[in-house]
Amino acid sequence: MNLTELPFRTLAIVRGRDRDAALRTVLTLAEEGITAAEVSLTTTDALWVIEQARRELGPDALLGAGTVLSVEDAARAADAGAAFLVTPGLVAGLPELPVLMGALTPGEVIAATAHGALAVKLFPALFGGPAYLNALRAPFPDVPFVPVGGIDATAALAYL
Incomplete structure (x- = not known):
């Protein structure tokens, strides 16, 4: 996915301690018309949630990884299927994915x-x-x- 401008007005942030609940939340948000969601990397098994959600929602879903704190976090999130990254602060050297930088x-x-x-x-x-x-x-x-x-x-x- 090549984002060059923000194609959404609302960004849902999903985080929690139950990976299955987090996945259900992402899928429910999509079913209810929320077009963009980020899964915080503080979520238990966040990369698994992103992988499963990507599989269910397809390649065009606006699914991202949040609380990206390092280049390593970004690389793992991209490998899991994140289409964009969200950081809480300045993080240099991120891969070529769209970034919402804190x-x-x-x-x-x-x-x-x-x-x-x-x-x-x-x-x-x-x-x-x-x-x-x-x-x-x-x-x-x-x-x-x-x-x-x-x-x-x-x-x-x-x-x-």
Whole structure:
């Protein structure tokens, strides 16, 4: 899959201690019309979940790996079938997959885009909320942001 822009408005994050429940969650999200999901590598047997979900959902599903902390994590996730990667912070040297790279400060946004991030994962978003995101948009009008962390249903409406 070759992503050049964000083809989704909502990204579901799946994590947990039960690999079968995590897989069921990914499949249920897809059945219910959520077009993009990431499986956090903190999930028990996350790579197995990604492999099984990829097998079930097919090659075009927007299925990614989250909490990617290293080049090694990224390589294993890609081998398991992840179509994109999500990091909580700056990670250099990732393979040629689309990356949503975590950043909070303007300097980190600059670094994430310099590392080739498809989008910047504003993390943790709860620290600044929608007002902070709006402030970041002034110097970075062309950077797609994906706010993550501490967003409940009420806050999601404000971000959207």
